[in-house]
Amino acid sequence: MPNNNKELTLSAPLSGPLLTLANVPDAVFASGAMGDGIAIDPLNDTLYAPCDGEVIHVARTGHAVTLRADNGAELLLHLGLDTVELQGDGFSMLVKQGARVSNGQALLRYDLDRVALRCKSLVSLLVITNGERFQARPITLKAVKVGEPLLHIVARAAGETRSDEPQVGIEVSGQIRIVHRGGLHARPAALVRQTAQRFKSRSHLHFGDRSAPCDSVMGMMGLAITEQAEVHVSCRGSDAEAALQALLKTLSTALAEEVHADTPRVQAPNHAAEDGVLQGVCAAPGLVTGPLVRLEGIQLPEDPGGHDVEEQRQRLRQALEQVSRDIGVTLENAKARHHADEQAIFSAHLALLEDPVLLDAAYLSIDQGCAAAHAWSRSIDVQCQVLRQLGSTLLAERANDLRDLRQRVLRVLLGEAWQFDVPVGAIVAAQELTPSDLLQLGAQGVAGVCMAEGGATSHVAILARGKGLPCLVALGEALLEQAPGRTVVLDADNDRLELTPSAERLTQVRQAQAQRAALRTWHQSLAHTPARTVDGVDVEIAANVASSAEAGEAFANGADGVGLLRTEFLFVDRHTAPDESEQRQAYQAVLDAMGDRPVIIRTIDVGGDKQLDYLPLPAEANPVLGLRGIRLAQVRPELLDQQLRALLQTRPLNRCRILLPMVTEVDELLHVRQRLDALGTELGLGERPHLGVMIEVPAAALLAEQLAEHADFLSIGTNDLSQYTLAMDRDHAGLAARVDALHPSLLRLIAQTCAGAARHGRWVGVCGALASDPLATPVLIGLGVRELSVSPPQIGEIKDRVRHLDAAQCRRISTDLLNLPSAAAVRQACHQHWPLG
Template identity: 60%
Template sequence: MHNNKQMTFSAPFSGALLKRAQIPDPVFAEGAMGDGLAIDPLDDVLHAPFAGVVINVARTRHAVNLRADNGSEWLLHVGIDTVGLNGDGFEALVTDGQRIEQGQPLLRFDLDKVACKSRSLISPLILLNGDQFALSPVRGPGAANVGEPLLVVTSLAQNTQNTSDSGVQASQARGRIRVAHSGGLHARPAAMVRQTARQFASQVELHFAGVSASTDSVTGLMGLGVAEQDEVEVVCLGHDSDIALQALLKALSTPSADDTSHAPLAAIPPRAHPNTEQGVMHGVIASPGLISGPLFRLDTIELDEDTGDHRPEEQHQILSHALVEVRADISASVDSGHHEQSAIFATHLAMLEDPALLDAAYDAIDQGRSATHAWSQAVLAQCTMLEKLDNPLLAERANDLRDLRQRVLLNLLGDARDVEIPPGAIIVAHELTPSDLLMLERCGIGGICMANGGATSHVAILARGKGLPCLVAMGPELFNVAQNHETVLDADNGRLELKPDDARLREIQTLRTQRFERRQLQQQQAHPPALTRDSVVIDVAANVVSRADAENAQLNGADGVGLLRTEFLFVDRSTAPTEEEQLSAYQSVLDAMPEKSVIIRTIDIGGDKQLDYLPLPAEANPVLGLRGIRLGQARPELLDHQLRALLRVRPLARCRILLPMITEVSELLAVRARIDELAQETGLTERPELGVMIEVPSAALLADQLAEHADFLSIGTNDLSQYTLAMDRDHAGLAARVDALHPALLRLIAMTCSAADAKSRWVGVCGALASDPLATAALIGLGVRELSVSPPHVAEIKAQVRDLDTRQCQALAQHLLTLTSAQAVREACRTFQTQVLPRAVIA
């Protein structure tokens, strides 16, 4: 019962009544969601504890949000971690917006199944707008029966008349923002927006060009056709609408890390050529490599005509079962530990839960279609919608939906594609999906040629990561080529040679054997130091983010850690890591690299890299804003915690601290002074070496002053490139032009090395340029004495160093400084390799 001020909250099911603090989940127990209580249920139906309205039923049907007639809003959550069941074992008995009466059944669940598959059946009952209401217990913990009064909920408002209506009006928040994601709201950003919105109770919609879409629907968001820098309106409705709005505006205006997944294309420029050369087809390079093998065409699944008149209940069950199994399979891919692969399949998982897609499929079943045809029809309709948009990136993302069509159809048909694929085959397809590629990789294929697709597709990303040569956008004439005869896929140069003679095939085999043997030999010599031919030692270290990376670097022969990025400790969590957590992480990396130095960069967060628990103001130009050492100055407690942890690692002599985004000497001196203060507090007499990142032009111009007070300098060529060239390195249209071998960059590197040498300081490079064998001679010639590379490149770069003479490298460097473009520099470096290095190195 209730009146305008008071309402009685009754037990929604029978069971043991518990205090909120007894809930086995800190988010609920510590009151982060709000105040309330919990019940360990004995029955399998959740009943309405009061009269009111259903705000929303969770898509996975494990929870329901209600608004009582007195305006209080509640989350009734069945069990702990039950969202992971994806609705399995749950049945919703009400719908969003429905009027309910006290005692009315809301959800039904399989008590045994949920108990076996979830962490706990204890069910939190949480008041979400607790700032407006007071809770008074009617009784204490113990056995409770359904319908028994548990709480009195009293409004704190002075005037509670029309509370429900005024609450709705007051809880709406609106805002406009320009979308900053490269390519607009395609699959990954749409999935990220959906994930952000799900953190709040508010219902959220995006409005664009007269059309709206719920953030619950990934395909709905993509269907808006929002491009990069388009302005959208965000509308939030709920008790937490204000904070939800701020979170959504930030999510839309902050480019995600996944936008940088296209960056490798800068190093692998796509090339397409007209198919005019006799016996040769050309395509866009998605992944480089060289292979010969038989062509094998892989066809997509086509369905026979649907006879119709199927039993909807049976087909509903068939499709639901298939979706559960495919979700489990995709979840395993997400948990595989491979970053790129996990990110791709996490997006697929979000698409598979899309209500617009599922509703279309189930509606088709209700009209008499089979599960297979209903699913295929729903997916292809969404694909057609995306492909009609004037956005090539969104049209390309329709391939992700085709992947889901394929995976679910294979499950429904009970027939995994039963084909005999010849080992080493070059696969020909209209357009492969990520799951296709993983299946083909297990079959031992040699390479891929696609008639459609693009170099930014998920398949292209995976192919590059797995080292599979791949060409895309080769056109429909690809299917006119006969199968099962030997061809050469030269993905280094964008060529498919259809009629190679025996001499060409022997040449390919010889080249591949040479490359393999060279890699094997390089790996055997990876652990000894890298000395040039005139006996100059060049340290080849590794860039890492974790102990596992460090262990891999040690196995690959790295001379130490040239860059430990500490951001990994601070992201994807609700609070900052403690000093003890940081110490443990840093010490584990030192332990993984015995007797070797480890350079640990202080946190580089801010600007375009934000933390949920560290709210910072939105910035028009985040890359030019509060980040790196500037954030440490603005939030000194964050930097202090990190410095204290670093001063506790042992042995401290092997720890070197690196400061990011230094622009002037005073920043360096302030941190050095703070280290002295913290060391004195603990009676520490030893000090770690302290270095600065050279990643902005001002640091390079002041390198002589910085070198006077720093122990070493480390050049970050990625940021130095974008700041020097005034080009965002994450901009899809400019990525190929942000080249660290630009003469302007080389001059800044030369200036830095010269200034450091005058102060007897050494200079390293930890940016991507250090991993490029084409740049090794130039960097050594400019004066760089440490190259920090990704662990797999250690052996190759060490081998390159051993074939160089520093005097020849210096002559090359002086010549490069006179050139006028990055293209000219790269051509000169290739010429140098051809004329100076042993043929085995450049083959």
């Protein structure tokens, strides 16, 4: 029965003894990750409504139902534990989603004996899933009968919840398939939260019989949503429809860094395979030697208790604010350097730092007498345990992000120095390092890192690969038993840490390190000279960049030009589109950074896996086959016209080249050329920039000759061309390794593109990832490619590769490669004909 608009007394939905959630034999419910509530060990066979309300979710398997009470509290009524596995057998749902129910109305019946024999436990739960707005106060902890007073629901005090939460408004819902590799772990959950917070509406994610608010990263991770799972999203409020569409897009768009060509292999380590050697898993390749240095985590002394509650609350708030500012600085630095991986990782950390599940648990511990440091540490430890018990290796690895936040906040609370005491060139050993640890150690010049725990897909592994820092994980507890200071060899290429290397082995490793360093220096010394084959064929080695800063780096590294400027950097992470003036200045800055060298600027390529806040697009079942690239320009022509006007105002115009993405037919090219001519006339210009077409769908490759008749050049985007040709999503965890651009079918399309362009005297470049693969360089030259656009650090290496090739020989051998049966066969042949040095 309601007491007022906010408070509510719930009656018992079942008869039986009561348990607190902490005593429920289920890690997620017991941790409070799902919210406040209570449990009943039922003695009857019918579940009743604890209050008046609306049915907002019915479990597919009929064992759970979620109600929204009239005061806005959302109540999950869950009969038994792991009963979802019964697939509805023994359950009979008596209400439908959307139905209005009264206090005491029967919601579902079940076969008490049948279900009890087959489920983990009959213990049933009543949980407030929007616990960020409400808290539960038990009226009794004794046994109850159906209809007796059970819980008092109270709205949280002002300041504990969002002031803009809607109490009225439409509710909309939709379903989507989760595409994120490994399911909804920390980073994608943080993106969902970030998306939800842009809207006034309240949003929830429903999976199976569980629900979580979209503004709680821990709540969403607690759902243990797997890759390719279907989830239900509900939004209620004045902007519910917009919120729903945005959330569906976020949930259906895989993270860019989830697929890497260099994703390390994972194998079960054999810790006793060889005396003096620990076997692990390669997280980042490399071969180094140095002294072993052990890092210890922060250990807290025993908490005597009896602290001033408000003082400890204030200490924790100040520490959280300090760490939040520190992470903000890290984020800004990552953005300035355009390090997408770092941005994604530390954005997720910032979201976790604000997570209501973590904060509520910590403040509750303080209220119970704990010191701030112990309360925060306990809150983190509980959530780490929850993630470890969810049965997902990836989620268990994500617990490391929580441990990172534990360390950072404790350092502030305890006043410990942030700088590690490690010498330059050391090999660091630890139980498990955190992302911020890794950044700090990299800045201090360590040679490599190795961990007793950890995984090859962890955030630390991603950062280590990005920094070129050799890293081994999963070495086992034996790592922590090694005496510090001993000289070891970290051979991440072969998954081993050599504890007792001979003098001969140390000499060999040091020579290999010196040779690699000398080779890099040699490549860089010749990076500014042209790339010309031994038989006199010039190949332009350009760079893929996303800003004027990266263009400057490319110029310093010897780039012959910019082969691909991704203009999306101007349009993303903002609430309004850049105007014509801002765009012109940005494009001009790139041209200026490249001196007298040409710059190819791709028109905006959003849609698909790249979404804009201010450009709402309808949810698409398969976004990569939907409105993206030039197709978006067709439905929003004002965006393209504005961009073309900005490009036409750059100087000198003859160094500016325009590239059109996702072209599939000649008319699309002709239309843009007509717009370019019309806008040039409006601006009183007598010249036009070169206009090129990106070949990234099979249709464009097959029409290359017709496109080349009207285009000034063609540029092959092998990333998309691979997935479209092979019908394999390059963001699919199980298929990504097979999306290989050296597949003979891709090579045939490249050959056809080059042949078609040659008939009209047009040149062909490659700006996809294949251009950066030294193994592919001779094949591409042999097929007729005359420009390769690569990442700036690889310019010297690729130029050196070209200088050792005979173009005529490349042509003869590459023609034969078209007849091989697989990408693996092509790679094997390339190693035989053109071995890498």
